[in-house]
Amino acid sequence: MTVLILTCEQDVTADMVVAELNGAGVPVVRLDPADLPGVVALSGEYVHGSFHGHLSTAGRLVSTDGLRSIWVRRPGEPAAHVAEPSAWLTEETSQALYGMLHATGARWMNRPEAARRARRKPWQLHLAQRSGLPVPATLITTFPQAARDFAARFPDLVVKPVSGTHPEDPPRAVPTSRIAPDADFAAVAFGPTLLQRRIPKRADVRLTAVGERLLAARKPAAPDPDHVDVRFAPSVGPWQPVDVPASIATGVHTYLREAELAYGAFDFVEDSDGIWWFLECNQSGQFGFVELDTGQPIAATVAKWLAGHEPEPGPHATPAARPT
Amino acid sequence: MRPFALNYARSAEELEVSAPYSYDSRLQLNVLPDGRIAAHEHAVLREWGATTSTAGSKTHFDD
Numbered sequence: 001m002t003v004l005i006l007t008c009e010q011d012v013t014a015d016m017v018v019a020e021l022n023g024a025g026v027p028v029v030r031l032d033p034a035d036l037p038g039v040v041a042l043s044g045e046y047v048h049g050s051f052h053g054h055l056s057t058a059g060r061l062v063s064t065d066g067l068r069s070i071w072v073r074r075p076g077e078p079a080a081h082v083a084e085p086s087a088w089l090t091e092e093t094s095q096a097l098y099g100m101l102h103a104t105g106a107r108w109m110n111r112p113e114a115a116r117r118a119r120r121k122p123w124q125l126h127l128a129q130r131s132g133l134p135v136p137a138t139l140i141t142t143f144p145q146a147a148r149d150f151a152a153r154f155p156d157l158v159v160k161p162v163s164g165t166h167p168e169d170p171p172r173a174v175p176t177s178r179i180a181p182d183a184d185f186a187a188v189a190f191g192p193t194l195l196q197r198r199i200p201k202r203a204d205v206r207l208t209a210v211g212e213r214l215l216a217a218r219k220p221a222a223p224d225p226d227h228v229d230v231r232f233a234p235s236v237g238p239w240q241p242v243d244v245p246a247s248i249a250t251g252v253h254t255y256l257r258e259a260e261l262a263y264g265a266f267d268f269v270e271d272s273d274g275i276w277w278f279l280e281c282n283q284s285g286q287f288g289f290v291e292l293d294t295g296q297p298i299a300a301t302v303a304k305w306l307a308g309h310e311p312e313p314g315p316h317a318t319p320a321a322r323p324t
Numbered sequence: 325m326r327p328f329a330l331n332y333a334r335s336a337e338e339l340e341v342s343a344p345y346s347y348d349s350r351l352q353l354n355v356l357p358d359g360r361i362a363a364h365e366h367a368v369l370r371e372w373g374a375t376t377s378t379a380g381s382k383t384h385f386d387d
Contacts, residue, residue: 009347012354013375015363019353030352058349147328159329167333177332191327206377231377265377288375292366 001068002027003306004055004106006075008034013288013299014073020303031057034076036093044100053100067106069306072115073284109262109305110283118259118283121164121194125278127258133251133278137197147185147195154197155181158228162194164280175229199277201269204230207244208287209256209264210301214249217290218242218270239293248276255281262305343372 003021005028007014014030021028031040035057044053044064053064078093079085098112110118117123128135139150140162151157160176167174178198185193207216217239219230227233244252248268256264265285268276287298345354345362354362362368369375 010343010354010374012345012362012369015353015361016375019361019363028352058352159332161329166336167330171336172330172333173336174329174333185328187326187328187331190325191329193328282377286375286377288369289373289377292370292375 001308002029002062002066004028004062004067004070004101005030005073006033006070007073008032008076011074013286014071016288016291016299017071017302017306020300021307024303024307026303026307027062029055029057029060029062031055032076032081033078033093033097034080036078036097038082042097042100044096044103051100051103053103064100064104064106067101067104068308069109070101070104070106071109071302071306072112107262107308109302111260114260115283118261118264118281119164121162121280124281127255128251128278128281131251131254131258133248133255134275135278136199139195140192141195142189142192144185144188147188147193150195151179151183151185154195156198157195158198160194160196160229162192164282173232175232178226178228198225198228199269199271200225202272203270205242205266205268205270205276206239206285206290207248207252207266207268208285208290208296208298209252209261209266210298211262211305212253213301214244214252215290215296215298215301216242216244217294217296221269239290241294241296245274245276251278259283263302343374344368 003026005014005018007030009032018028018030033040036042040055040057042053042055044051051064055062055064077090078097079089082089122140125135125138137154139146141147141150157179158176159179161174166172179195201221203218203220205216205218207214219235219239220237221227222233222236252264252266259281261283263283265282265287267279267282269279270276290296291298345356345368347353348355351361356362356365356368
């Protein structure tokens with residue numbers, strides 16, 4: 001039984017897992033949907049009441065019946081690499097590929113429809129609240145007056161993109177940023193704006209959840225309170241392993257179960273009382289940088305899950321191991 | 325008419341330099357010019373930040 005990995009070629013984080021699977025003798029087929037059609041090919045037939053499909057890439061051929069799991073890691077847009085790409089061909093190719101893969105018995109990390117929902121950060125905040133995780137006071141609005149009122153109640157605010165995406169043409173990054181006390185909120189009317197109470201933090205926490213296993217790492221915060229976003233702050237030390245508080249573990253497991261995610265990279269900030277405040281959960285978040293600093297076996301844990309040693313998430317998951 | 329959040333945007337670094345490894349479809353792994361597997365060379369991965377959570381990724385936002 002084969003592990004199918006959907007990702008781009010330059011994804012060296014996926015390499016870490018491929019190497020683990022190779023070491024365990026687990027067959028792997030790795031492909032980028034952007035190379036379909038072309039380098040990647042597929043065929044599936046629905047005859048006599050049954051479905052049989054095949055995928056091929058770079059000399060490898062795998063039957064859809066032979067897939068034990070599918071890791072959706074960093075796939076390109078289907079058909080993106082064809083000579084004459086089009087939205088129509090992308091949709092055709094996406095329907096063919098993912099539709100066929102959904103017809104298999106393979107389990108997913110993560111299911112595309114669950115991943116799509118899990119990317120919506122406003123939904124993440126709501127689910128985190130329902131899961132019992134501490135969530136900083138947050139406002140998403142296009143009403144300037146609502147923003148002013150919120151700032152009056154919570155004078156120390158940060159702003160961040162609602163979607164987590166960043167503008168192109170020209171490419172710019174929009175880090176989580178602290179808002180000055182005298183900020184003019186008139187421009188809130190020109191786009192949904194996410195304002196959040198700034199949590200004075202003593203550390204950032206990245207908690208990587210793989211199936212039932214939680215691997216958390218902590219990084220001391222930069223001393224300047226204006227350095228809100230750890231991705232842009234000067235590093236004052238490496239990521240180090242940290243134990244997960246029991247209440248956080250319970251909340252994270254609830255979150256993953258409700259979101260039907262097998263993998264999630266949670267960002268928290270730790271305040272001066274040691275409380276972990278939920279910021280977001282990236283359903284395909286990076287983990288290599290944490291493993292390089294901490295030595296935590298995240299790639300090996302992902303490989304183990306893909307190889308079939310843990311149950312799939314979701315309302316029907318059970319502690320029993322699934323046959324592979 | 326600029327949305328409020330874009331008041332806090334900054335230029336994203338566009339590195340045109342290619343990584344010191346390339347994809348080997350036979351191995352299904354990226355390898356260095358001397359054949360070593362890139363994923364095993366942690367110093368290389370650190371230097372290139374290839375496994376790092378970043379802002380402004382062109383194609384993905386699940387960092």
